[in-house]
Amino acid sequence: MTAAKYLLSKSALIAETIGIEYAERAIRENPDSVEAMNIWVNCHPSGQQLSAYKEMLSKFPNYAGGHELIAHFYFYDFKETELAIEYMQKAMLLDSRIKGHLLGRCYYKIGEYEKAIAIYQGLPEIKSADLSYLISIIQDKQAEDL
Numbered sequence: 001m002t003a004a005k006y007l008l009s010k011s012a013l014i015a016e017t018i019g020i021e022y023a024e025r026a027i028r029e030n031p032d033s034v035e036a037m038n039i040w041v042n043c044h045p046s047g048q049q050l051s052a053y054k055e056m057l058s059k060f061p062n063y064a065g066g067h068e069l070i071a072h073f074y075f076y077d078f079k080e081t082e083l084a085i086e087y088m089q090k091a092m093l094l095d096s097r098i099k100g101h102l103l104g105r106c107y108y109k110i111g112e113y114e115k116a117i118a119i120y121q122g123l124p125e126i127k128s129a130d131l132s133y134l135i136s137i138i139q140d141k142q143a144e145d146l
Contacts (some may be wrong), residue, residue: 010129012093019039019043020040020043020044023036023039023040023043024040026040027040030048034056034060034063034065037056037059037060038056038065038066040052040056041053041055041056048078049073050073050078053066053069053073054070055072057070058124059088062094064090064091064092064094064098065091065093065095065098067087067088067090068080068087068091068102069095070087071084071085071086071087071088071091071102071103071106072084072102073106075102075109080119081106081109081110082110084102084106085103085106088103088106089098089103099121099125100119100121100122100123101123102122103119104116104119104120106124108138111145113138113139113141113142114140116138117134117135117138117139120134120135121135
């Protein structure tokens, strides 16, 4: 697994060629390793990572990080906010350490402003001034939509 990690850190081209080979070897040697599978996924070209993450979740359905990363793909790359919400909700259900920034953005994007505000209010790392600013933006948008 160390070789696969090293190759992943060097460049995308190396990761996409021999990195996958070493990652697959790490999976064979450590079939129950989420870490080995995660390295394998990250060695794939970006256009293939979503399907690789889905394959990972078929083996490790309770891996919250996988659900969170798929949510990012759906929101940012495919603009499928509803699917991003489903995956983020599952990720947060599986691991309470996962923060809801993306879920808040999703709710904002689909016009569910009260849910967005509730998510942002529950994020302890947001400073009160930043939270007040976010809430004012959401409330302004909400007023525009009326």
